[in-house]
Structure formats: structure tokens, C-alpha cells
Amino acid sequence: MKEKINANKDKWLQEIVTQKEIQSTLKSIIHSTDDAISVVDEKGLHTIINPAYTRLTGLTEEDVLGKSPTIDIADGGESMHLKVLRTGKPVHGVRMRVGPNRKEVIVNVAPVIVDGVLKGSVAVIHDVSEIKYLNEELERVKERVRHLESKYTFADIVGESRGMIIAKEQAMKAAQTPATVLLQGESGTGKELFAHAIHHASKRNNKQFIRVNCSALVDTLLESELFGYEGGAFTGAKRTGKKGLFEEADKGTIFLDEIGVMSLNLQAKLLRVLQEKEIIRVGGGSPVNVDVRIISATNIDLKNAVKEGRLREDLYYRLYVIPIYIPPLRERKEDMPLLVNNLIRKSNQDFGRNVKGILPEALNILLDYAWPGNVRELENVIERAVINMKLSEESILPKHIPPLIDLYEVGIIKEKLISDSKNTPFADFDWGKNNLKNIKDLTEKVALINALKSTNGDSLKTAKKLGISLRSFYYKIKKYNIKKIYECK
Known part of the structure; x- marks a missing residue:
């Protein structure tokens, strides 16, 4: 009995020890x-x-x-x-x-x-x-990642015309070198798209890509943004000073958009970056080494800017290491179908639509336009066309396309009307003294007359050709009193 009690005692003690070990x-x-x-x-x-x-x-x-x-x-x-x-x-x-x-x-x-x-x-x-701090930190990291990442690649550049193929080939070669690139082209041609793609395909793609619009800031602000400043350099400056964008972009790429508007003072500082690979902060005296790939862009003729004294000649040659010309949309009309379909897909995603494509008659309207705003303007037109469509409609029709008339086009129409026809009812039209509405009315009137002439005065065919209803056609005929001015039949 005593042995049994001792055995149970030992067992209990062992359990207690085990429990204590577990608890410990x-x-x-x-x-x-x-x-x-x-x-x-x-x-x-x-x-x-x-x-x-x-x-x-x-x-x-x-x-x-x-x-x-x-x-x-x-x-x-x-x-x-x-x-x-x-x-x-x-x-x-x-x-x-x-x-x-x-x-x-x-x-x-x-x-x-x-x-x-x-x-x-x-x-x-x-x-x-x-948790709030960690979420904020996460958002800061996400923002930094967004800042680091280039938005576009060469796959995002749409175009198979000869001019675009040449531009893409040159940009791809440029991406494999650390050389300075100058992107030349009109506004809206896609210069920033090329800059992103070059950075993305380069060895610097895991570092910063920073875009600077040189025309968006006054000279003094642009200087402090680009080159930074020392503490107390000017009224309102941080006591600790601030890094400039060239320092932020170290080992990465900086894209200087609209470089042609930069002041001569800043051009001298930019030249130092290109030649010496260093910057001096505003209010500072000691140079700071930077390793930055510079891609610049302009929509003006930089050679003329040099001749006129607006651009330093030595800076011009430093920028003009790998020049890439991006053609305007009017020089690559063969890319229009590709661009339009790509923009339709983008608009479908942005607006939750399911537009399948564009009818040939509507595409012809786009092909006949000169596109002074280039691809940026085309994107705006396609977005508006998609928004104008009913949910049941699957293809863009002529009626969906907003009026493609601006002062650039008015100039072309004016030349066409006045150059070869003194006997037209519009020969005496004073283009300089009329507002845009009067010019638009005149253009619409000319379009109606030309359409009537091409259909031998057939109202139904004319309305169909113009992409308007018969009721709208008769309204415009009455509005412009066309048959009294011009016998169409």
C-alpha cells in the first residue's frame, strides 16, 4: 500500500513538474x-x-x-x-x-x-x-515603388509606320547605353512614353525615374527643385536643407520635358551636370557627385534656339548625343487603325464599356483630319466618342465623333476655299474679323454644299453621307439658306 502511495506521489510530482515546465x-x-x-x-x-x-x-x-x-x-x-x-x-x-x-x-x-x-x-x-503608422508606411513604400517604376515599356508604343519603327529602333539602342537622349516631336506625340520605355529597358530600371516639366515652374523654383538647397539658403527654406531631383535620381534617370524653355542660368548648371557629373545646391559651395542618365524632350527647333541665343550651343551638343525624332500623327496615318483600336480598348477599361471597333466611315473622318494635338487629341476624341455611344451600340459611327474643327483646320479650309474660287459665295468672307462660331458655321455650310453636289442634290443620300438624320439635314439646309445661295442640283 505504501509503495502504491509513493508511486502515485511520484507520478503527481512528475505531472506538476511537467506542468511547470510547460507553463515556463x-x-x-x-x-x-x-x-x-x-x-x-x-x-x-x-x-x-x-x-x-x-x-x-x-x-x-x-x-x-x-x-x-x-x-x-x-x-x-x-x-x-x-x-x-x-x-x-x-x-x-x-x-x-x-x-x-x-x-x-x-x-x-x-x-x-x-x-x-x-x-x-x-x-x-x-x-x-x-497599425496606422504601418499602413501609412506601406502607402509610402507603395508610392515610392510607383515613383521608381517606369509606367510604360516599348510594348506600349503603338505604331508600325516607317517613322515609328525607326524611332523605336533608335530608342531601343539608346536604352542599352548611358548616353544622353534628346526626344524631338510635337506636343502629344508621345515623348514621355518613349522616355519611360527607354528607362524601363535600361540597366537603371530598378532605380528612380523622375519627370520634370521645365515649363511648369518659375526659374528660381525649378533651380531649387532640380539642384536642391542648403539650410537657410532663402526665406522659407528648411533648416536642414533639401535634396534636389538630380540627387533623388542618382543611379537612375531624369526626364527633362520641354528643355527648350530653360533659362540660360539653369542651362549653365545643367551643363555642369552633363560635363562634371556633379551639382551644387542653392546656397551651397561644395559639389555633390551624381550619376544620372538625362533624357530631355522638346517640341521646338533647338538649332533655331541656338541661333537666337535662347540655348547655349555647348549645351545643345551635350543634349544632342542620341537625337530621336517622333513623327506627328499626320505623318503616320497608316497607324490610325491600330491607335484607334488600342484607344477603344483603353476607353472600355476606363468607362466599363464593350465597344468592338469603329466603322470605316467614321475612321475615314479621322483619317481626313490633320490632328494638330496628335495622339493626345486622338485619345480625347475616342474617349468622347465612346462616352457618346448608347450601351447597345457596339461600333463607333460618324455621329459619335465630336466636331473636328479648330483654328488649325480653319486655316486649311480657308486656303482651300479662297485659293481657287473667287466666284464662290465665301470668297469675300473676312476670316480675321469672325469668331470661331462663325467659322464653324461656314465650315459646316461648305460641307453640306459639297455633299449635296456629290449626291446630285439627293437629300437622303446627303444626310447618310454626313452621318446625320434627315430631320437634322433639313434643319441645317434651312439654317444656312443653302439653296438660295448655291444651286446644288
Whole structure:
């Protein structure tokens, strides 16, 4: 009997030792984590808290252990520990305030079940302010990644015309070198698209790509943005100074758009970057080394700018290492179908539409236009056309295309009307003294007359050719009193 008691005693002692070892191990784990943790037993009394809990709530083991979990609730609400003990179910993401400082936290509590019996609960408590900080930090990182990444690649450049093929081939070769690139072309031709693609295909693609519009800032602001400044360099300057964009773009690429408007003072500083690979901050004296690939762009003739004294000749030759000419849209009309279909797909994504394509009659209208705003203007027209369509319509029709008339086109129409016909009813039209509405009316009138002549005065065929309803056709005929001015039949 005595031996049996001793055996049971040894067994109980071993179990106690084992439980203590388990509890000690559990406590070590809980204490080692940076998450605030509290543990209560089946009676709802605190048995364990860790240092992170004390840091978060301001409550020590002396304040908490052996006491109800309501001890740490600042607003007198329900304890999540007690709720879990009552229901046997975990709770997640509960916001509450804890401790003397009423710290805002998010609480997750899980039941502790041993052999099917509820033995207590464990709470993990997260600081809301820390979560907010981490979310903000994540957004900053995301923004930095967006800033680092070039938006476009060569696959995004649409065009199979000879001019575009040559431009893309030159840009691809340029991407494999660290040489300075000069992108030349009218506004809206896609110079920034090429700059992004060159950076993306270069060895610098894991570093910064920074775009600077040289015409968007006054001279003094542009200087401090590009080259940075030392503390106290001017009124309102940060005491610690500020890095410029050339320093930010170190080991990466800086894209200087509209380089032709830069002042001669800044041109001298830019020349130093190109020649010496260094900058001097505003208000500073010591040079700062920078390793930056410069891509510049212009829509003006830089040779003329040199002749007129608006551009330094030495800077011109530093910029003109790899010149790439991007043709205007009017010089690559064969790319129009590709561009239009690509822009339709983009508009479908942007506006949640399902437009299949464009009818030949509508495409012909686009092909007949000179596109002074180039691809940027075409994108605007396609977006407006898609928006103008009914949800049931699948193809862009002539009626969906907004009026393609501007002062550039008016000049062409004026030349065409006046050059070869003194006997037309518009020969005496004073182009200089009429506003845009009168010019548009005249253009519409000419279009109606030409269409009537081509259909031998057939009203139905004329309306169909112009892409308007018969009712609208008769309204315009009456509006312009066309038959009294010009006999169409």
C-alpha cells in the first residue's frame, strides 16, 4: 500500500513538474513576442501578461495578475476574455480602449480548450496607432515603388509606320547605353512614353525615374527643385536643407520635358551636370557627385534656339548625343487603325464599356483630319466618342465623333476655299474679323454644299453621307439658306 502511495506521489510530482515546465515554456514564448498578450484561467482571472502588454497598457503584473480582465478596460465595456469564457467562441478585431492612457487597441481573443474542457483564454492586443503608422508606411513604400517604376515599356508604343519603327529602333539602342537622349516631336506625340520605355529597358530600371516639366515652374523654383538647397539658403527654406531631383535620381534617370524653355542660368548648371557629373545646391559651395542618365524632350527647333541665343550651343551638343525624332500623327496615318483600336480598348477599361471597333466611315473622318494635338487629341476624341455611344451600340459611327474643327483646320479650309474660287459665295468672307462660331458655321455650310453636289442634290443620300438624320439635314439646309445661295442640283 505504501509503495502504491509513493508511486502515485511520484507520478503527481512528475505531472506538476511537467506542468511547470510547460507553463515556463509558454511564459517564455509569450514574453519573447512583441505582441501584447494576456492570459486568463477558467475563473476569468489573469494568470500571465507579457512586457509588451505592460508597455501598451501601462499596467504591470502587480496591477493585473489574479484580477478580473475588466481591470484593463478604460471605458467600462465588456471584457472580451469574459465573453469568450461565456460563449466558448473566439472574437476577432474588436476595437476598445485600455489602460490609464486609454490607448486605442484591436483585440483578438481565443479560448484555451484542453481535452474538450474550457481552461481559459488568450488575448493578443494590437496598438491601433502602430497599425496606422504601418499602413501609412506601406502607402509610402507603395508610392515610392510607383515613383521608381517606369509606367510604360516599348510594348506600349503603338505604331508600325516607317517613322515609328525607326524611332523605336533608335530608342531601343539608346536604352542599352548611358548616353544622353534628346526626344524631338510635337506636343502629344508621345515623348514621355518613349522616355519611360527607354528607362524601363535600361540597366537603371530598378532605380528612380523622375519627370520634370521645365515649363511648369518659375526659374528660381525649378533651380531649387532640380539642384536642391542648403539650410537657410532663402526665406522659407528648411533648416536642414533639401535634396534636389538630380540627387533623388542618382543611379537612375531624369526626364527633362520641354528643355527648350530653360533659362540660360539653369542651362549653365545643367551643363555642369552633363560635363562634371556633379551639382551644387542653392546656397551651397561644395559639389555633390551624381550619376544620372538625362533624357530631355522638346517640341521646338533647338538649332533655331541656338541661333537666337535662347540655348547655349555647348549645351545643345551635350543634349544632342542620341537625337530621336517622333513623327506627328499626320505623318503616320497608316497607324490610325491600330491607335484607334488600342484607344477603344483603353476607353472600355476606363468607362466599363464593350465597344468592338469603329466603322470605316467614321475612321475615314479621322483619317481626313490633320490632328494638330496628335495622339493626345486622338485619345480625347475616342474617349468622347465612346462616352457618346448608347450601351447597345457596339461600333463607333460618324455621329459619335465630336466636331473636328479648330483654328488649325480653319486655316486649311480657308486656303482651300479662297485659293481657287473667287466666284464662290465665301470668297469675300473676312476670316480675321469672325469668331470661331462663325467659322464653324461656314465650315459646316461648305460641307453640306459639297455633299449635296456629290449626291446630285439627293437629300437622303446627303444626310447618310454626313452621318446625320434627315430631320437634322433639313434643319441645317434651312439654317444656312443653302439653296438660295448655291444651286446644288
